[in-house]
Amino acid sequence: MAWTASQNKNAGNQNKMKTPKIVKQLCAIVGAASLLATTSAFATVSYNGTYTGTLTVSLAYGDAINVNSSGLGTFTSFCLNSSVYANSGQTYNYVSSDTVTPANSGGPANVTLGTAWLYSEFGSGDLASYGFVYGNANSANQLQQAIWYFQGSSGGVNNAFVVDAQTAVGAGNSTNASGGAYGVFALTLTDANRGYAQPILGMVPEPSTVVAGVLLLLPFGVSTVRILRKDKVS
Numbered sequence: 285m286a287w288t289a290s291q292n293k294n295a296g297n298q299n300k301m302k303t304p305k306i307v308k309q310l311c312a313i314v315g316a317a318s319l320l321a322t323t324s325a326f327a328t329v330s331y332n333g334t335y336t337g338t339l340t341v342s343l344a345y346g347d348a349i350n351v352n353s354s355g356l357g358t359f360t361s362f363c364l365n366s367s368v369y370a371n372s373g374q375t376y377n378y379v380s381s382d383t384v385t386p387a388n389s390g391g392p393a394n395v396t397l398g399t400a401w402l403y404s405e406f407g408s409g410d411l412a413s414y415g416f417v418y419g420n421a422n423s424a425n426q427l428q429q430a431i432w433y434f435q436g437s438s439g440g441v442n443n444a445f446v447v448d449a450q451t452a453v454g455a456g457n458s459t460n461a462s463g464g465a466y467g468v469f470a471l472t473l474t475d476a477n478r479g480y481a482q483p484i485l486g487m488v489p490e491p492s493t494v495v496a497g498v499l500l501l502l503p504f505g506v507s508t509v510r511i512l513r514k515d516k517v518s
C-alpha cells in the first residue's frame with residue numbers, strides 16, 4: 285500500500301525535480317563499507333550501538349531523500365527496499381540496526397558491503413570522484429539503483445556505481461553483510477500503528493559534527509546522507 289505525497293518542484297543546477305505522488309518507503313540501512321575498501325573519511329568508524337528517535341522524510345532530488353530527525357539531525361538518505369512506502373511529511377519512529385526490516389524478498393537481510401561503501405563515499409563527498417554529481421537527479425537515480433542491486437531489491441541495476449563498489453571492496457565481498465563497517469547502518473521505520481515503512485540508510489555521526497548529541501548532516505554529501513525512492517510524475 286502506497287502513501288501519497290504532495291507534488292512539488294525542486295530546481296537543481298541543471299535539472300528539475302518532479303515531486304512524486306507516491307513516495308516509496310525510505311530504505312533505511314546505511315551499510316558501512318569494509319575495511320578493505322579504498323580510503324574514506326569513514327574507514328575507521330564502525331557502527332556498534334543503537335540510535336532511536338523520530339524522523340520525517342521528503343524528496344530532495346532524484347531519488348535522494350531529505351531526513352529530519354531527532355538524535356541524528358538532518359541528512360540525505362536512500363531506500364533499502366523498493367516495495368514498501370512512506371509518506372512525505374509523516375512522522376515515523378526509527379531504530380538503527382545491522383539488519384534491513386522489512387528486507388527485500390529473497391534479498392540480503394543485512395546492509396551489504398557494497399551498499400555501505402557507496403553510502404559512505406556519498407556521505408563524505410568522495411563519490412564525486414566516481415562521477416556522482418551532487419544535486420543531480422540522474423546521479424541520485426543511478427546511486428539508488430546500485431544500492432537496490434546490492435540489496436536484491438526490485439529496480440536494482442548493475443551500473444557504473446556497482447562496478448566502482450565491487451572494485452573497492454572486492455566483487456566477492458560486495459554482497460556480504462557490512463558488519464557496521466564505515467559506520468553505516470539501516471534505519472527501521474514504523475508508524476503510529478507500529479506498521480513498517482520503507483527502511484533507509486543511516487550513518488554514525490562524526491564527533492566533530494555532533495552538537496548537543498545531534499548529528500548535523502548536509503543534504504548534498506557532507507557526513508551521512510540518505511535518499512528516498514520516488515515514482516516520477518510524467
